[in-house]
Amino acid sequence: MKKSGKAKAMSDVLDLTGAFNSPKHQHRVSSRTSGVQGSQILRIAGQIRALQSSGEAVCNLSVGDYSPQEFPVPKDLILENMKAFEEGHTNYPPAIGLPEMRDAVADYYAHYLGLRYPREGVVITSGARPVVFAFFNAVLNPGDKVVNPTPSWNTHYYVALCNATEVRVDSRPEDGFLPTRAGLEDHVKGARILCLCSPGNPTGTLFSEERLKAICEMVLEENNRRTPEEGPLYVLYDQVYWPITHGGRKHITPVGLFPEMAAYTVFVDGISKAFAATGVRVGWGVGPSDVITGMSRYTSHSGSWAPKPAQIATTRFLAKRDVVDAAFKDLQEALEARLGRLSKGLQVLIDEGCPLRFVDPEGALYLTLEVKIVGRKTPDGKVLENNEDIRTYLLSHAGMGIVPFEAFGVKNALAWFRLSVGAVSDNDIDSLMPRLRDAISKLS
Numbered sequence: 001m002k003k004s005g006k007a008k009a010m011s012d013v014l015d016l017t018g019a020f021n022s023p024k025h026q027h028r029v030s031s032r033t034s035g036v037q038g039s040q041i042l043r044i045a046g047q048i049r050a051l052q053s054s055g056e057a058v059c060n061l062s063v064g065d066y067s068p069q070e071f072p073v074p075k076d077l078i079l080e081n082m083k084a085f086e087e088g089h090t091n092y093p094p095a096i097g098l099p100e101m102r103d104a105v106a107d108y109y110a111h112y113l114g115l116r117y118p119r120e121g122v123v124i125t126s127g128a129r130p131v132v133f134a135f136f137n138a139v140l141n142p143g144d145k146v147v148n149p150t151p152s153w154n155t156h157y158y159v160a161l162c163n164a165t166e167v168r169v170d171s172r173p174e175d176g177f178l179p180t181r182a183g184l185e186d187h188v189k190g191a192r193i194l195c196l197c198s199p200g201n202p203t204g205t206l207f208s209e210e211r212l213k214a215i216c217e218m219v220l221e222e223n224n225r226r227t228p229e230e231g232p233l234y235v236l237y238d239q240v241y242w243p244i245t246h247g248g249r250k251h252i253t254p255v256g257l258f259p260e261m262a263a264y265t266v267f268v269d270g271i272s273k274a275f276a277a278t279g280v281r282v283g284w285g286v287g288p289s290d291v292i293t294g295m296s297r298y299t300s301h302s303g304s305w306a307p308k309p310a311q312i313a314t315t316r317f318l319a320k321r322d323v324v325d326a327a328f329k330d331l332q333e334a335l336e337a338r339l340g341r342l343s344k345g346l347q348v349l350i351d352e353g354c355p356l357r358f359v360d361p362e363g364a365l366y367l368t369l370e371v372k373i374v375g376r377k378t379p380d381g382k383v384l385e386n387n388e389d390i391r392t393y394l395l396s397h398a399g400m401g402i403v404p405f406e407a408f409g410v411k412n413a414l415a416w417f418r419l420s421v422g423a424v425s426d427n428d429i430d431s432l433m434p435r436l437r438d439a440i441s442k443l444s
């Protein structure tokens, strides 16, 4: 084949493979970078892929993502994205978000959550992650205290990225692994951010009105006590799963409970989880306009705004209330059915005497499971001493991929795991149960 005018001949290509093998200097990345670890969940996902490619049957309950085959993105959102590209919306959007997209989010919150924010209270980002990153950077000085109730999703990485100080407060199984005012009270003094998430990842549980009210009252009391120089205690309210609540439960917000909380609350949200659109990368932060303006400096310089075609598409999609209602209903019902199937299967094993216990799923795509097999011996004579041993045994002997609560910042999470139904079929769940029964029965 004839080469184009600009293509290099093979002999002119500088081969850099191996050029980085013996670097002279040790500190090639900053100490901050060294402190931000890679995701444990991705390591588990790698092991599962390896098993699957060797032909083993694996029920992959480890991913907090949706399989497009099992939970497809709404067709309308796909068509609107294609249309936006065809219409040529391919240049830069404003870094804070297109005005029409910011208005669309404000209308969406008014319609579904009963909260009317001005355009200035909304920043549009490439998924929900940049909201957390920008918010932390916008309000934290180095060393500032962040109270992070655990188990929690990746919040601790963002604390490290800001050189802030994290205070982890472990929540209890009997509280559905959600924080309580009593558990937090001793820690909020002097803190700048309290992280809350409902419906919870990894817990799959929701704040009740009573529980969230008590926490908001504590935040308001703390803020009323502070002098202006001290700065406020903010709440990061991560509600990326808010439309997915099960058993007729209702999602509630700090601002819906107490309008005074608006000055202190930043919502983290987007289309990733609400519409099974994790790869489309549209998220938003909603909060006090001075904080949102500060946040937009970080999204601007890190270039973490949402792609313009995706913003145009999402703006049009969110405005179609019937389509959005149907999308919410389809996804919620499908997830509730899948979680119901998983719970039922596990309950059968429990009734037979298997040492398992689970927290009833109330929202999102998760079920929290306790596998009480620590101290037991595998057929190869190995004693299961910790969650990593249990996880590895269940993966290799039951083809069950799960994530231990240590991955969500809990120090003493013995026997507790997150199960996600986002990437499994009914058949995957059904065929797991006999394998799990068999693997547990082989322990002595």
Ligand SMILES: Cc1ncc(COP(=O)(O)O)c(C=O)c1O
Pocket (backbone or CB within 6 Å): 064, 126, 127, 128, 129, 130, 153, 197, 200, 201, 238, 240, 268, 270, 271, 272, 273, 278, 282, 283
């Ligand atoms: C609780 C929670 N917040 C935020 C995110 C980030 O969402 P996104 O993929 O839109 O960045 C996730 C993703 O798993 C999550 O579970």
